[in-house]
Amino acid sequence: MNRERESGVLKAIKVVHTIAWAFFAACIIAIPVVSWRGEQRAATWLAAIVLAEVVVLAINHWRCPLTLLAARYTDDRRANFDICLPAWLARYNKHIFGPLYVAGIIVALANWACQPRPPGCWLVH
Numbered sequence: 001m002n003r004e005r006e007s008g009v010l011k012a013i014k015v016v017h018t019i020a021w022a023f024f025a026a027c028i029i030a031i032p033v034v035s036w037r038g039e040q041r042a043a044t045w046l047a048a049i050v051l052a053e054v055v056v057l058a059i060n061h062w063r064c065p066l067t068l069l070a071a072r073y074t075d076d077r078r079a080n081f082d083i084c085l086p087a088w089l090a091r092y093n094k095h096i097f098g099p100l101y102v103a104g105i106i107v108a109l110a111n112w113a114c115q116p117r118p119p120g121c122w123l124v125h
Helices: 003-036 040-059 065-073 087-114
Strands: none
Touching (some): 003 065
């Protein structure tokens, strides 16, 4: 594969990786927001979508599969070699969004627990 083609493939991977990152970051931010609005089902789906990504990361030794793919096309190993993010954000991504994800789930669970239940509901109020 020639250099120009390798560069094009790497750029495409970076764009796809950035879009995927934005999607999951938006899901994480949306969890407490939709829960606060009383949309517990939506919060549950968002949490489940992010959990699926966490499982993928765990299976891949906490590396995104797109990072592994991008590594085939460059020797660069800066924190953001595989994604269009500032280096500091790429470096601390899991440190920032991991706690936000957990906090969002805690907020969603608290909101769910505080919702009024219909009479005869088996769930504890």
